[in-house]
Amino acid sequence: MNDLISIPCVLMRGGTSKGPFFLASDLPSDSRQRDQILLSVMGSGHPLQIDGIGGGNPVTSKVAIVGPATVSDADVDYLFAQVRIDQQFVDTSPNCGNMLAAVGPFAIEAGLIKATTGVTRVRIHNVNTGKLIEAEVPTPDGRVAYMGDASIDGVPGNAAPIALTFMDAAGARTGMLFPTGNPRDRIDGIDVTCIDCAMPMMLLEATALGVTGNEPAAVLNANGALLERLETLRLEAGRRMGMGDVSSQVTPKPVLISTPNKSGDLGVRYFMPRQCHPSLATTGAVGIATACISDGTVASRLIGDRKPPVVLVLEHPSGRLEVKLDTRDGKTVAGILRTARRLFEGRVFAKPIAQMVCAA
Template identity: 35%
Template sequence: MRQLKIPAAFVRGGTSNGIAFLRENLPPDREDWKEIFLAAIGSPDPNRRQLNGMGGGISSLSKVMIVEKSKTEGVDIDYTFCQVSPKDDWVAYTNICGNMASAVGPFAVDEGLVKPEGDEVCLRVRSTNTGVQFDTKFAIDDGKAAVDGNFKLPGVSGTGSPVRNEFLDPGGANTAALLPSGNIIDQLELLNGKKVDASLVDATLAVAYVIAEDIGITGKELPAQVDDDPHLMEQLEHLRCQAGVLMGLGDSLNYIRDNSAVVPKICFVTPPQNSPSLSGEILKADDCDFTARMISSGNCHRALPSTGSACIAVAARIEGSTVNRVARNTDDPSSDVRVMHPSGILSVTADVEKTNSGWYCNRVGVYRTQRRLFDGFVYVPASKVPSLIAAQKKLSEAAK
């Protein structure tokens, strides 16, 4: 059969790449999107290479974002994020993806959904996946989103024009609360039955945080070392599934494993220590507040998810949490949280306070860069997208 083409762009948002669609160029029924996204990205692929599509073989390079003008009062843009499994036959709409979120505003401006005035714009964006809203602020160059600049994002070569995303009231993005279990510390069980402390935090993203030494590792392992250790990956998945149950995302370990591969994520942290980076540079302990590695859809992230970095900064400000325990002490809770990850060190601002009703996050801000890499059409084999063919036929008949 022939191929079908759909208008799209391929963009980098932060340390992720993905396909960007205007909502109007997709079928009205979201149930029809799965087969399109799988075919376009090149999944499922048991080899995890996605050579038959636009994916890059790991979770951070296997993403789709959908953008449209918002009908919500006070909101400029609605943003839907889709995580596509590099290996299996599933897609998920459960989280925000803060990295791709940094490309949403620029994409909207460049596509003409928003007409900016002046040399800078601030847009309010709503995540349709979670309901969380965020302000995205970036420079404008000759009517389009600026690309050139001096901001260096760890994990991305070169420099670019910064995009600041500030997530508003981000607690409970995937669950019911900032601390979904109601506790600062919960206990999870290792495969050998030993109990370890964990903090289950949901600020833009639901994440379970454990201390690396408690699970028998140093915390400065590079992603390939983590991915290539089957026992460690099994251990982390076992902990993640327990956390998912405690966070209310499912009623059994099997349910979380089979139906919630994207959230919660699992992250291990350690106190500041000299650590190797993917570039070969040795990162210095004095330059960070703690070290972190996060697992995303079966891979150790090569940097940190943007929403993951937002959540970990919030966790660091919650007194007594596992992240707070390992973080460098500070006398200024308004100072940036500096997180060491496999690609470098990033800074996050987190406005967190303890209220009469418990811990609360007002906002959390991250900086990223973005760039449109190319645009035109993405092609999908017609044999892979019967629902798209049916939708196009229905529209064609309605137009007659």
């Protein structure tokens, strides 16, 4: 059969990212078949993703798959997929905290969880990392509210606030906060911190690579020598973190840090990994802030002694992002304010799986 596959879909903005949201039950349970559908839906393998609904940028080539919880302390499962633009590849190794902001509203409106009057707390199990995140979704009159007075840098206008709390995000991928066993390592003459907290990352001072760390994202993206050096360092960091050959993965993410340019606490340029993020990943912010309060890291060396409870302001290319760090039951928890919006709902079309497999 050559008919296109029709799948229910909701396009949502979550934080500073955007992508289709699917119910897990509407996609194949076989991961290979599922990924083939996602590649077709997004139009991967073309820089503009012209034959799909992807936006031709890593922050708009993301997918969220949501279903009933498979663990007892959660309400829903959330599987994140980073769909490569230039390659036919789906990476489910990382989490995305920006897309995470829309998981609660989607789950409520999909009937996976019943809304309460006022605020509905949704306990989200991130399948990628096995970690739990709590989302507080505004639900006046028992319905999701998208309009409000909250604003986040990188998104125009105002919207209803969604509070995300990352519960014990350390060791999301490797099981260790510092997978190399050290808060600071030296790779090719550069001091780096390899940290795994919400997102595996490699942090280093921007000045070590000959840039200030305050440049616009477009300027850094045009610096081919910088991108090549970052990738070389990232590959070695991935190996030392026990992640093997990460050349086809988007983690660990390279992060340039610097002294703040305005009134924040730290300047941040977060790469995805071969392109600078136009703002800052939520999961990245959690890990960077955690590095700031951890002794011996390149971040703590730059920012000075900070301990929870504390609010850290991270400056990124589009503005600022605040991370509130505290302790609960002896573990660090991180709180971030995000917003989300439902953009459209309907059905998206994919090529037949057999045709895609043959083409591959």
